[in-house]
Amino acid sequence: MPRIVAHVDMNAFFAAIEQNAHPEWKNEPIVVCVFSGRTLDSGVVSSASYDARKLGVRAGMPIVQAKQLCAKGHFVPVNHTLYGQISDQIFTRLFAYGDAVEMASIDEAYADLTQKTQGDYAHAERLMREFQQKIQKEFNLGCSVGIAPNKLLAKIASDFQKPNGFTIVKPESVQSFLDPLPVKSLLGIGPKTEQQLVEKNIHTIAQLRACGAGELVALFGAARGQYFFHASRGIDESPLETNYEKQQRSSIWTLQRDTQDWNELRALVREKALELWDETAAQGKFFTQISVVGVDIALKQMTRSTTLNVACVSSEQLFSEVEQLFQSLLSNAPLPLRRVGLRVGGFASPPKQKRLNEFFG
DNA sequence: CATCAGTAGATCG
DNA sequence: CTTAACTGATCTACTGATGG
Numbered sequence: 001m002p003r004i005v006a007h008v009d010m011n012a013f014f015a016a017i018e019q020n021a022h023p024e025w026k027n028e029p030i031v032v033c034v035f036s037g038r039t040l041d042s043g044v045v046s047s048a049s050y051d052a053r054k055l056g057v058r059a060g061m062p063i064v065q066a067k068q069l070c071a072k073g074h075f076v077p078v079n080h081t082l083y084g085q086i087s088d089q090i091f092t093r094l095f096a097y098g099d100a101v102e103m104a105s106i107d108e109a110y111a112d113l114t115q116k117t118q119g120d121y122a123h124a125e126r127l128m129r130e131f132q133q134k135i136q137k138e139f140n141l142g143c144s145v146g147i148a149p150n151k152l153l154a155k156i157a158s159d160f161q162k163p164n165g166f167t168i169v170k171p172e173s174v175q176s177f178l179d180p181l182p183v184k185s186l187l188g189i190g191p192k193t194e195q196q197l198v199e200k201n202i203h204t205i206a207q208l209r210a211c212g213a214g215e216l217v218a219l220f221g222a223a224r225g226q227y228f229f230h231a232s233r234g235i236d237e238s239p240l241e242t243n244y245e246k247q248q249r250s251s252i253w254t255l256q257r258d259t260q261d262w263n264e265l266r267a268l269v270r271e272k273a274l275e276l277w278d279e280t281a282a283q284g285k286f287f288t289q290i291s292v293v294g295v296d297i298a299l300k301q302m303t304r305s306t307t308l309n310v311a312c313v314s315s316e317q318l319f320s321e322v323e324q325l326f327q328s329l330l331s332n333a334p335l336p337l338r339r340v341g342l343r344v345g346g347f348a349s350p351p352k353q354k355r356l357n358e359f360f361g
Numbered sequence: 362c363a364t365c366a367g368t369a370g371a372t373c374g
Numbered sequence: 375c376t377t378a379a380c381t382g383a384t385c386t387a388c389t390g391a392t393g394g
Binding site: 033034035036041042043044045046060061062063064065068221223224246247248249250251252253254299338339341343 | 379385388
């Protein structure tokens with residue numbers, strides 16, 4: 001049976017939660033911010049309410065710019081813990097509506113409705129409209145819903161109409177739905193890729209579909225080229241990832257003061273390394289890959305990384321590896337650093353035969 | 362030639 | 375009046391080395 005997949009996208013999620021926490025701000029612009037702590041207003045916008053968006057405020061925008069657009073807005077710091085709790089409550093409700101649920105991010109989830117609806121789109125619509133209303137009533141939060149034959153199309157559909165949108169794309173209308181959309185509607189096409197496509201005079205998905213597979217592979221490499229080829233035709237067989245596990249954990253932060261001196265970083269890096277160790281160890285995750293990253297005052301990024309033969313055994317070992325990596329990075333950095341970060345990955349990778357041979361060879 | 366390690370780059374919110 | 379401002383987390387592609 002052809003699949004029916006729904007995608008739920010919470011509307012201005014963080015800002016909407018803050019609006020509920022401050023009912024007196026009804027119909028006023030709310031801007032949820034990541035304050036870096038460097039200066040009073042340094043940082044970026046994480047989420048903007050629709051009243052703020054009307055004035056041009058967007059996620060990723062520097063806070064100072066948002067304040068110029070929206071001087072009377074309410075600028076509040078992000079509270080990820082709260083948003084995570086509400087996200088869990090909302091998407092737990094979704095399990096009752098589908099055969100499987102993938103929580104794709106803090107404010108997005110997919111539900112596979114194939115079995116439950118027996119392939120009936122009218123049934124799928126009834127279910128998801130009920131879910132949408134339930135979330136509105138229970139949490140006073142709006143969401144947009146897309147229903148389509150696969151994840152790719154469901155996600156585009158949920159984005160088609162916002163806020164509180166509801167868009168159904170049936171198999172027979174896939175092509176006509178996609179054709180006029182800008183290429184940026186596709187997951188994975190951001191500003192850089194869009195620019196590359198514009199240079200080839202490709203603006204819409206219809207134009208993207210007119211490209212040969214060979215041309216796309218030549219331009220973007222095998223993986224992305226084939227993805228674009230299929231995506232432009234609405235083809236996506238990828239299943240819901242119901243047990244998704246992160247491949248890496250990282251932490252990056254902005255320094256109060258630019259520096260290129262390890263002694264100035266040491267204490268803070270140590271603290272962050274211990275935190276990262278505690279978080280991963282608490283989840284029973286053990287890693288072999290350790291990286292450090294620096295962003296200099298020109299916003300140029302540099303990294304150093306190492307791979308251990310056996311999983312890291314202690315926070316002290318982690319810090320010791322991190323220290324060596326930073327010393328290498330710092331001594332080669334052309335400019336003082338503005339931001340630094342840590343990353344661990346390679347979780348629970350199986351022992352390597354090569355290394356076992358070394359013991360016996 | 363397939364795989365792996367190290368690195369830069371891109372996306373998203 | 376014009377310009378610049380600029381977080382944090384994650385995934386993925388590219389490149390060069392290495393072993394089968």
